Amino acid sequence: MGSRRHKNKQRDPPTLEEFQAKKSYNKKDSKSKRVSSHDDKNKNDTKKRTRTEYTETSEAPKGTKKSKKVVEKDTAENEDDLPEVDLKELANAKKTLFDDSEEEEEEEEEEEVDQDLQDEFDLEQEYENESFDEDTGAGKKDNTWSDDEDEEAIEELNAANMEALSQKLDEEQALEDEEAEQELLEAGKLQPRATDILPTEEQQSLEEQMQPDLTAIRTRMIEVVKVLEDFKNMGDQSRSRSEYVDRLLKDICKYFGYTPFLAEKLFNLFSPAEAMEFFEANEIARPITIRTNTLKTRRRDLAQALVNRGVNLQPIGNWTKVGLQIFDSQVPVGATPEYLAGNYILQAASSFLPVVALDPQENERVLDMASAPGGKTTYISALMKNTGCVFANDANKARTKSLIANIHRLGCSNTIVCNYDAREFPKVIGGFDRVLLDAPCSGTGVIGKDQSVKVSRTEKDFMQIPHLQKQLLLSAIDSVDCNSKTGGVIVYSTCSVAVEEDEAVIDYALRKRPNVKLVDTGLQIGKEAFTSFRGKKFHPSVSLARRYYPHTYNVDGFFVAKFVKTGPSKFDDNKASAYEKEAAARQEALEEGIIHDDFASFEEDEDEKYITKAKKHGLLKKGVNPKAKK
Numbered sequence: 066m067g068s069r070r071h072k073n074k075q076r077d078p079p080t081l082e083e084f085q086a087k088k089s090y091n092k093k094d095s096k097s098k099r100v101s102s103h104d105d106k107n108k109n110d111t112k113k114r115t116r117t118e119y120t121e122t123s124e125a126p127k128g129t130k131k132s133k134k135v136v137e138k139d140t141a142e143n144e145d146d147l148p149e150v151d152l153k154e155l156a157n158a159k160k161t162l163f164d165d166s167e168e169e170e171e172e173e174e175e176e177e178v179d180q181d182l183q184d185e186f187d188l189e190q191e192y193e194n195e196s197f198d199e200d201t202g203a204g205k206k207d208n209t210w211s212d213d214e215d216e217e218a219i220e221e222l223n224a225a226n227m228e229a230l231s232q233k234l235d236e237e238q239a240l241e242d243e244e245a246e247q248e249l250l251e252a253g254k255l256q257p258r259a260t261d262i263l264p265t266e267e268q269q270s271l272e273e274q275m276q277p278d279l280t281a282i283r284t285r286m287i288e289v290v291k292v293l294e295d296f297k298n299m300g301d302q303s304r305s306r307s308e309y310v311d312r313l314l315k316d317i318c319k320y321f322g323y324t325p326f327l328a329e330k331l332f333n334l335f336s337p338a339e340a341m342e343f344f345e346a347n348e349i350a351r352p353i354t355i356r357t358n359t360l361k362t363r364r365r366d367l368a369q370a371l372v373n374r375g376v377n378l379q380p381i382g383n384w385t386k387v388g389l390q391i392f393d394s395q396v397p398v399g400a401t402p403e404y405l406a407g408n409y410i411l412q413a414a415s416s417f418l419p420v421v422a423l424d425p426q427e428n429e430r431v432l433d434m435a436s437a438p439g440g441k442t443t444y445i446s447a448l449m450k451n452t453g454c455v456f457a458n459d460a461n462k463a464r465t466k467s468l469i470a471n472i473h474r475l476g477c478s479n480t481i482v483c484n485y486d487a488r489e490f491p492k493v494i495g496g497f498d499r500v501l502l503d504a505p506c507s508g509t510g511v512i513g514k515d516q517s518v519k520v521s522r523t524e525k526d527f528m529q530i531p532h533l534q535k536q537l538l539l540s541a542i543d544s545v546d547c548n549s550k551t552g553g554v555i556v557y558s559t560c561s562v563a564v565e566e567d568e569a570v571i572d573y574a575l576r577k578r579p580n581v582k583l584v585d586t587g588l589q590i591g592k593e594a595f596t597s598f599r600g601k602k603f604h605p606s607v608s609l610a611r612r613y614y615p616h617t618y619n620v621d622g623f624f625v626a627k628f629v630k631t632g633p634s635k636f637d638d639n640k641a642s643a644y645e646k647e648a649a650a651r652q653e654a655l656e657e658g659i660i661h662d663d664f665a666s667f668e669e670d671e672d673e674k675y676i677t678k679a680k681k682h683g684l685l686k687k688g689v690n691p692k693a694k695k
């Protein structure tokens with residue numbers, strides 16, 4: 066499969082103003098923006114393609130898609146014993162038989178004047194040079210058409226080839242016309258002739274046998290998207306819309322490397338043009354971001370300390386007071402003295418959002434149901450200023466090691482780590498003021514980080530995972546104290562954009578637990594969740610949940626929903642027994658050695674070694690001898 070991973074420079078995450086500006090875009094604006102961005106891409110791509118095809122075939126200096134098609138068609142014609150049409154031969158023949166050096170000079174001058182055609186001009190020069198390359202033998206045949214030939218021979222050859230030549234010239238003219246049309250298309254002045262966008266069956270089978278031409282596939286995807294956006298006016302009358310969609314999906318699989326199943330699932334979330342933006346964004350890793358640990362430092366001080374070490378950074382945006390985006394760094398960001406001292410944690414910007422929505426308050430009792438490796442737990446703990454109690458649970462014991470390490474490093478002293486299948490809550494313990502369920506998911510929002518998702522996720526996953534998520538969400542709801550004076554809140558989040566794992570799960574919870582309602586997340590950014598999707602209708606309040614996409618906010622794909630519990634249910638556990646269980650849990654943890662008296666203390670001696678080492682490393686990287694410095 067010919068997948069292609071871009072290495073584009075990352076965009077900055079948007080500021081609040083940008084977010085708001087985006088939000089207030091009307092549909093028309095965003096549509097026109099999308100189209101123009103595709104136009105630009107198309108334009109660039111055409112230039113790129115010109116070069117690629119020339120290199121590949123060494124015979125189509127003006128290598129547009131049409132040129133390629135003609136070459137392919139020629140092959141087919143050869144197979145049918147039709148006159149050979151060889152563009153290289155044609156160009157050379159033209160050069161000698163119809164040579165007019167003055168005309169050629171004029172042409173060259175014209176081409177020099179026209180900056181837009183510069184690439185093509187370069188290619189023609191290369192082409193001409195190649196025709197006489199003695200080393201490679203390329204252009205040997207050209208001698209047949211050398212000026213040294215006597216007139217008779219030329220005439221003979223001329224007669225024999227006249228028919229083929231005139232055909233070739235016609236085709237060259239057609240190529241030029243096509244290029245002119247293409248330029249107009251790119252300039253948005255003409256609609257594409259949709260008739261030749263979709264390949265014929267023959268062309269398709271030929272394509273299947275060849276190495277995928279990614280640039281040509283990309284161009285076709287853009288063309289098909291344009292047709293799909295205005296099918297009535299631009300679609301080929303003899304082709305159905307679904308034929309275009311099928312072609313586009315096949316091309317998406319080839320170009321980006323998705324399984325047909327996942328490509329279609331993700332494609333269906335968006336308009337064709339937006340789907341392309343989504344797939345493109347998944348080819349780029351999101352920016353590196355860190356969260357200031359306000360238990361230990363302030364963002365301003367942290368930023369200053371890191372800048373002094375050669376880290377290039379800036380605040381993420383107005384919606385967070387603790388996030389910093391790292392552009393580049395002369396030191397490993399995961400091993401600076403500030404990192405080791407727990408002044409920050411490497412954390413994706415999207416991962417802040419569920420905690421902001423949870424809005425934990427001081428002295429509350431909070432459950433983080435699926436918490437490893439602890440990015441959100443430690444943020445909750447910091448917002449609570451180490452007061453109250455945070456139960457950090459995860460079913461995977463191995464993962465609780467990194468959870469514990471992060472809790473230690475960041476100095477979270479109000480945290481209890483536990484290792485249950487969260488479906489056992491509230492039997493384990495209930496009566497919480499707030500519960501966060503950052504659910505295990507398929508990861509379709511984080512493909513930029515984990516490309517394996519493109520091929521590893523199957524239909525079964527999108528049945529099994531939502532099933533678990535629904536069970537977990539009911540447990541989360543039942544673990545909350547509806548009489549909490551300060552809370553009674555449940556936040557559900559995933560790093561998946563699949564409707565089955567998002568809207569369908571919260572809609573299910575609303576139906577199964579009428580004692581909860583969805584409320585505004587309080588988040589300043591995010592798109593409204595779906596209230597209907599491919600024939601499925603969800604509760605209207607589902608629109609209060611928020612969706613995040615890599616192509617809209619340059620954050621991981623994410624989903625956040627916030628519930629408030631309005632009344633008890635027979636499945637709840639009461640708060641009194643919860644306190645007893647909390648005491649028992651603390652005792653158990655003490656006995657098992659998961660927590661101990663100095664649970665959240667900072668091991669100064671232990672860390673001193675690492676801090677010194679990191680300092681030395683930093684100096685060495687700057688070319689300073691650490692010993693000389695002493």
Ligand SMILES: C[S@@+](CC[C@H](N)C(=O)[O-])C[C@H]1O[C@@H](n2cnc3c(N)ncnc32)[C@H](O)[C@@H]1O
Binds near residue numbers: 416439461504
């Ligand atoms: C998305 S990750 C959590 C990330 C974490 N909230 C953070 O911010 O660092 C999902 C977690 O759910 C855990 N998990 C999976 N099934 C679970 C279950 N039945 N009960 C509790 N945790 C579970 C996984 O081990 C995994 O650590």
